Amino acid sequence: MTQDIRKKIVDLIGEEGLAQAFAPIEEASGLPNAAYWSDEWLALEQEHCFRRAWVFAGAEAELPEPGDMKPIEIGGAPLIILRDQDGVIRGFHNVCRHRGAKLVTGPCKKSTLTCPYHAWSYALTGKLRSRPHFNGPNVMDKFEDGGGDKLDLVEVRVETWNGCIFSNVSGDAEPLLDWLKPMLDRTENYDFSAIRWAGKLEFEVNANWKLVYENYMEGYHVFAIHPKLLKFAPMNVRWSGEWDRHVFYNDYVFPALDEGRGEGLPHYPGLPEDDAKRGLWFLCFPHFAAEVFPDQFSVLVSYPVAPNKTREELHVFLIGDAATSNDFKEAREATMKMWDDLNREDLGVLELLQQGRLSPAYDGGRLSPHWEGPTHDFGRRVVERILS
Template identity: 30%
Template sequence: MTKHVNPTTELAENVATPFENAQAMPVSAYTSEDFLALEQSEIFAKSWLCAGRADSLKEPGDYVTIEISGEPIIVLRDRQGELRALSNVCRHRMSVLLEGRGNVRTITCPYHAWTYSLDGSLRGAPAMEKNGSFCKQDTKLPAIRCEEWQGWIMVTLDADLPSVAETLSDVDGLVGYLNMGDYVETFREEHRWDTNWKILAENFMESYHLPMCHSGTIGGATKLQDMVCPEGFASFNYHHILKDDSVPLALAHPSNTVLEGDQRRRTWLLAIYPSLMITLTPGYFWYLSLLPDGPGGVKILYGGGLSPEFMNDPKAEEHFGALKKLLDHVNDEDRGCTERVWKGLQSKFAKPGPLSHLERPNYEFATWISKMVSAK
């Protein structure tokens, strides 16, 4: 008889080992439907999640839609210019209201034309005057917590979670000198890959894979012996790389007189738990915001942009066109590597191996996940 494996227990035992003797996460932590359900309820429903950059919603009525732990949500810019998040479910017969992204003057249900203002209040409901229980003033789309932090739109279903600024204060302490909130998004795309969300998150967190996985792009410039992975913080892990001038946008613009020394060429890789991955340089940034789509699928919000100095550079479009081409190529390489890991996890011979000292962020990530799902 096959022994039943409890993924939560198996992961807890896995991370109880000191980092110096650590192993990769157990197979069940990636493949188990039950474990994913725990992640949805104990991690994604109780964390700050990224819906993109605030400057992607510039005008009143600009909106995007996301789904957190099965909950459809609208994030929009209201008539007063404030960011809001609202339930994306009609208060009548519970149809989803909006899809994708766009701009609306009002939110109109595609089923029975109930119409809501951008603050979620009900504007109109056809043919409801004969129902004595109907009260227009009492009918409103529920508000979801939404905060802007350093230019990011952050959303949570948890009414009691500390603010983003408090939760991520250590990020500000580490990279605040770059004024991330001033960077301007120049592209935003949505993708779905056939791999577990944690596999892609872990892939971002370590640069151990760069020489091989990215041999066609950035791998040749990587020196494993020079890499350092410091201990992370409670809400994120990180590592950083000093870049040369092979990608000019990775360096501070010549007009920037504030940054000094290595600040002008340091690239930061920030993995903000659970699923916001940011590469931040003095000249540009790019990011991945991840949501699980079953154990073997991940929905990806992929975007990036420029620092203010490069936005004002006459050759900014030319520079970023070349960089975007490189980033897309790097992403294609990552897709191949992470989807192969998911395929390998299906093998009866799949078994986690020991972690390199360059994979400390992966160990810290696994420890954080175990703590979150065990706290129930």
């Protein structure tokens, strides 16, 4: 099987492209253009990088009551994330077991999942309840305890962590806390039980999902693209970051608190003084990017839609009442605006990067050994995951 997949990779990016993924940073290029434009390559990423890993599926606060649900696509698979009648967060493949119609098309509240095609209905536990007229006119099949493996909705693995929902489509990823451990080991001073969801921002990006994270990881572009961020944390406090297993880590100490980062909002309870002016950011492969500041836990996640289209969500968690109280409304809105402004500064450049990957004069470029080693490692991890 590995040899078959290796052949697919070579067919798409060539032997040289494969070799570059494993070359030392001093000699390496980025991934070839086909890795950013090929439908076949994206299909490999969806299957091997997204379906087999933990993927952020939203915030528990988006589903506050039993029956609240939303559709999401992970690894190309349409899913439903919902809160059942007992308050349990569950995930199911978003498809009726009869003829394959999608069941949920937008965020909603339901006590029963009913197929729009032939009105098969399912409980919030995924068990089949009824299939009218299936065995003839006016024969109303009812199921007290579901229809079994062939008829009930197919459940997907879902776990939660401090208000964050994660899903693993394949069902065989390591335990969630083990997957998060490299991040949690570096944030032991932060009481994440205090975070509460304050809201989210959504973006459509006309670029490949990998470009979002390659850009996210490196601080090299800050001086050219982000004037406010540069003032907050100048280039001399920045470094390249490093990988710990599947988790990228970076941090800096900033000179002073700023609007949107540490100013005007409560900090983590018991946070040591040394961390009161520290920013940390992580990328748990493939797509869970988290930034930790004294007053917040913010999440940037990207979902591939097509080789050149990505859907982004940016979720902001604040400390305790700061997430919802009117007492902190102004500071909370300033924080959301800061993230919106910052992210939009990247969007145009990401589009240009995508368009440039149509050029025969570019096929991977040259990476900065000082800044872009982790960026190169990210591409290598994509290839390794496809090969594994």
